[in-house]
Amino acid sequence: MAVVAARVGGVSVTVGDVERLIARTPGSEKVQKQDRPALEAEVLAALVQMELARSYVVTLATKTEVDVRLTEVEGDLASRGRKLSEWLRGRGINVVRLRHELAWEIGRRKFRERFLHEKSLQSYFEGHRREFDGTQVVVGQILITDPADEAGRMAKAEKLRKEIATGGDFAAIARKHSDSATAAQGGKMGPIPRHGVMVEAFSAAAFVLEVGQVSPPVVTPHGVHLIRCDAIEPGNSTLDQVHDAVFAAAEQELLDRLAAKQREKVEVEYTGKAAYLDPESGKLVR
Secondary structure, rough: OOOOOEEOOOOEEEHHHHHHHHOOOOHHOOHHHHHHHHHHHHHHHHHHHHHHHHHHHHOOOHHHHHHHHHHHHHHHHHHHOOHHHHHHHHHHOHHHHHHHHHHHHHHHHHHHHHHOOOOHHHHHHOOOOOHHOOEEEEEEEEOOOOOHHHHHHHHHHHHHHHHOOOOOOHHHHHHHOOOOOOOOOOEEEEEEEEEOOOOOOHHHOOOOOOOOOOOOOOOOOOOOEEEEEEEOOOOOOOOOHHHHHHHHHHHHHHHHHHHHHHHOOOEEEEEEOOOOOOOOOEEOOO
8 A cells, every 4th residue: 555645635645756856867866865855755746746736726627528538548448458446546646646647647748738839838937948948057066964963064064155155165165165076176077067067055055146156055965065056058059949948947937826725725834754854934844
């Protein structure tokens, strides 16, 4: 039986769901043991966020539309000599969950048709061009993994950032204090794209920096980072060339807005079977 990590309006998010998303997260295999709970909590928060958005989108599908799709699924299985009950057991879900998934499929199509047309995508691309046109940011970092507690790392990072702000040499400080393999090179990492290489928190922080700027402390499952922008290498990709990536990002931004609205209406319950972020304090609960 699937172990439930959280329930969102009665819909379960399982520990298995968390593990599968972690496996698809870039760099997850390098996360140290003491940082694993923070990664679990981050991934669970993302899954809860998605379920909150889904709780709105599924309402766009009518009961009749879901009934028709369910009949189609049963018919397709029957044509292959399979029963719906057996197929559901194999997937570890029940018919209630299947109906929810079918409603999401139908509602998402309607949601996309309404909000993600070409005009809106062009506008989104223009407003986020640097993220999608192939621009790369040349960065350096100071990574703090010691002490083991996050508060201690944050305090150390803040102290080093003040030292840099008052004239301290970033490279020299990186060589002395960074726990990254790049410390010997003064923290130099080279160019990174906006997506697909670094974890999201790191990339997002790097891409808002101007040349010479050092970020505030950035928390990732790898530790606490200070990121410096050394150069910006502009890209020239057009919307047609990066259409799928723009579509996915624009859709996610809209879904995040829906999730924020739904959070006030839909109950979220954490079971404690996986690490999570306390909704009130934002602190990690292991």
